[in-house]
Amino acid sequence: GESVGLHLPTLSVQEGDNSIINCAYSNSASDYFIWYKQESGKGPQFIIDIRSNMDKRQGQRVTVLLNKTVKHLSLQIAATQPGDSAVYFCAERGWNSGGSNYKLTFGKGTLLTVNP
Amino acid sequence: DGGITQSPKYLFRKEGQNVTLSCEQNLNHDAMYWYRQDPGQGLRLIYYSQIVNDFQKGDIAEGYSVSREKKESFPLTVTSAQKNPTAFYLCASSATNEKLFFGSGTQLSVL
Numbered sequence: 627g628e629s630v631g632l633h634l635p636t637l638s639v640q641e642g643d644n645s646i647i648n649c650a651y652s653n654s655a656s657d658y659f660i661w662y663k664q665e666s667g668k669g670p671q672f673i674i675d676i677r678s679n680m681d682k683r684q685g686q687r688v689t690v691l692l693n694k695t696v697k698h699l700s701l702q703i704a705a706t707q708p709g710d711s712a713v714y715f716c717a718e719r720g721w722n723s724g725g726s727n728y729k730l731t732f733g734k735g736t737l738l739t740v741n742p
Numbered sequence: 743d744g745g746i747t748q749s750p751k752y753l754f755r756k757e758g759q760n761v762t763l764s765c766e767q768n769l770n771h772d773a774m775y776w777y778r779q780d781p782g783q784g785l786r787l788i789y790y791s792q793i794v795n796d797f798q799k800g801d802i803a804e805g806y807s808v809s810r811e812k813k814e815s816f817p818l819t820v821t822s823a824q825k826n827p828t829a830f831y832l833c834a835s836s837a838t839n840e841k842l843f844f845g846s847g848t849q850l851s852v853l
């Protein structure tokens with residue numbers, strides 16, 4: 627049967643601090659990565675994406691860093707606000723097992739809590 | 743929710759019953775997807791469709807069925823064969839094989 631894991635990695639920060647959320651991906655051939663934010667009971671919202679030919683990309687208050695050598699992705703949130711409290715998860719794009727189509731694989735996520 | 747509408751928000755299924763979750767998009771996206779989310783887990787792909795009248799099984803298709811008769815609509819039926827249907831179901835669409843846009847989800851519970 628299925629196992630249900632309830633223990634997400636958590637990060638607790640003070641309002642105004644910078645947050646860094648990490649993600650280890652599995653496929654060295656993945657060519658595109660996305661970060662999503664999901665608030666409780668809602669669907670995931672797109673935050674930022676990056677292609678494998680880049681190592682850094684900046685958005686509004688967010689920066690994504692990609693280290694292909696160690697297959698690591700991070701999301702940095704500047705001046706974290708209470709409204710940033712949510713689960714953040716990464717996704718990587720690679721080919722499906724048949725090699726006929728791209729497939730997105732999602733991580734389990736990190737719960738960010740911002741304390742006022 | 744940016745043009746993807748899922749309904750209902752909450753759904754209850756009795757044992758042996760089939761239930762259908764609705765997903766409609768007005769983004770003119772070709773590709774649509776259904777994911778299942780369990781607490782503390784990553785999203786798992788149930789079915790996807792790259793074009794009208796065509797769909798493919800994802801990683802956990804057993805006990806589910808879909809149809810794609812219109813570009814805008816991709817309903818998911820949770821059949822009685824799915825023995826553990828309690829989960830949060832997410833529909834998404836994409837214009838390319840890149841970022842997905844998600845609906846607000848349907849929480850399915852078993853009575």
